[in-house]
Amino acid sequence: MVSLDLKGVLPKEQLKLNDEEGHPLGNGGIQIIEAHSEEDISKVLAYANKHDKTVNVVSGGTKRGYGGAIEQADFLLSLSKYKGIVEHSVGDLTLTVRPGTTLKEITDELGKNGQRVALDTFWPEMATIGGIVAANDSGAKRLLYGSARDLVIGTRIVYSDGRVIRTGGKVVKNVAGYDMNKLFIGSMGTLGVISEITIKLRPLPKYEGLSLLHFPKGNEQAIRDFSVLILDSFMEPVSLEILNPSISEKMIGNSKYTLAISFEDRENAVLDQEKWVKEHLPIGVEHSVLHEEEARHWWEKFRHFGPNGYNDDTNEANTQAALKIGSNNLDVLVNLEAADNLAEAHHVAVEAHGGVGHGISKVYVKGFPEDIISYIKALKTKVEEKRGYVVCTHLPFTLREAVGVWGEKPGYFSLLEGIKRTNDPKEILNRQRFVGGI
Known part of the structure; x- marks a missing residue:
């Protein structure tokens, strides 16, 4: 039964009982609450804090199997409908967006102005910017562009007692002293609920190329040597990703260790770097090159490997x-x-x-x-x-429970505990979701 007190907090159409039986990934809630605004998030957390209720947070659901030692909290706060672009400063190359917006929705909108968020996380049509930032997720192009930790310049955070704070700002050069954004990025929603994100943008590349190098079995050392050669050169690859034979077989029909080297720049710059790669190929290495739409299609396919929170098999x-x-x-x-x-x-x-x-x-x-x-x-x-x-x-x-999801507690664990106690003293938010059961 939906809490009568909670019905006074939000409209009843935003509240429902969770009728799913034993979700295989856990991290659920007895009652599901849909937030449509920052005010909704604040009201729910203030209520939960006052009445000692626990809250799990979900949006796209792609990270639902990531950590978490409690199957169900009292409330499952869904941000999937709290989406949309708040502000896009085309000239300043910044974007302010709500957490429930998927990466694909952001990409499609920014593309109209020749811009993008330089994150290439998996399942972009499902993964939301809030979940990506909360997990500090990233993809193969992290090599040049970095992760969410490098791109976020401002956030609005709702603390576990309903208070709202702003960290950072809406312009790139805004940080004096400690960058508070980094405290929340990668904390898996255990310190506060992200209600707004401001992120740096990049222009869409003028030209894109992808060189695929297939190394014969038994010659894996050549991959390392060639990678070192590139890293020590004047090359500026966007990715230097090694694919194991099973992924290589699915992607390109070649069951060998493959090195995927991506370049994004002006056309001449890309072609010059690809020429360098070809001229320095180790003996016996097969080589193929994809450009523009073919390269983009390859990466789109690549971003659909692995579990996504919805494709788990009952078998x-x-x-x-x-x-x-x-x-x-x-x-x-x-x-x-x-x-x-x-x-x-x-x-x-x-x-x-x-x-x-x-x-x-x-x-x-x-x-x-x-x-x-x-x-x-x-x-x-x-x-x-x-x-x-x-x-x-x-x-x-x-x-x-059978595997230490996060591994051993780090030496600085007491510091993490102290931060958690300060931000969420009653352990309301995503309890036992993070390192060491925080």
């Missing part, structure tokens, strides 16, 4: 997990090889890719639950040998 044999590996950038290939080599021993299917320029890798795993658990533990051991880390960014709720 246990097709249970899905997604892992994020952070490491020294030159250890990316080693980690991808470990991910592939462990797959057969643990009876799982693996698709993986990683940025040899920025050190972030993604591994998508499919198989029986017990095999996935054993695989994750084995991969963590391998990655940690080189001082890397593994985070589970998608895992069914029943499996998250």
Whole structure:
């Protein structure tokens, strides 16, 4: 039954009981509340804080399997209808937008003025800017453009007691002292609900090219050597992404480790850099180049790998997990090889890719639950040998207890606890969603 008190807080059409039984990803709520404004968010959190109710936050739902040790909170606050562009300053290359707006909606609107948000996260038609920022998500083009942490210049935040604050501003050069935005970016909604985001924009590239280098089996060291050569050169690649053979097979029908090198600039600049790549190819490496629409289509296809919060299979044999590996950038290939080599021993299917320029890798795993658990533990051991880390960014709720989703508590954990106590003393927001059960 919907709380009678809550009916006085928001119109009844924005309130409903959650009738889904045991969502496989958890992070739900007994009552679903749809926010249509910042004021709605503030009222709900003030009510929850006063009555000691817990609140989970959702928007597009693509991050629903990312962390979380509690299956259901009292309220599931949905921001999916709190969307739209608040302000677009074309001349200043800035955009202020509400959190429920999908990346594709933003991309389509900005494209009319030859601009874009330089984030290439997966499932852009479903992933919302609020979720992307809350998780500090990013894609292969992070190499040149950075992540949400690098692009957000201002936010409005609703604290757990309903108070609203602004961090940063609406112009690029606005920060004096500590950049408070960074406190909330990547905190998984545990410190406050993002109600508005101001982000730096970039012009659409004049020309786009994608060089695909296919390395023979047994010659993987050449990938590392060639990547180092590029990183030490005057080249400015947008991506330097290694695809494992299974992703390479699906993308281009070539079951080899593939290096995807993207360039975005004026046409002559792109073609000159592609010429350099061709002239410095290692012996025995196959090479193909895509331009403009073909390159954009390739990246569009690439952004639709892995789980998205809605494509989980009820068949246990097709249970899905997604892992994020952070490491020294030159250890990316080693980690991808470990991910592939462990797959057969643990009876799982693996698709993986990683940025040899920025050190972030993604591994998508499919198989029986017990095999996935054993695989994750084995991969963590391998990655940690080189001082890397593994985070589970998608895992069914029943499996998250069996695996340390965030890994061991960091040495600075007491600092994180202190920030949480200051911002959300009653632990109202996304309880146990973040590192160490915060």
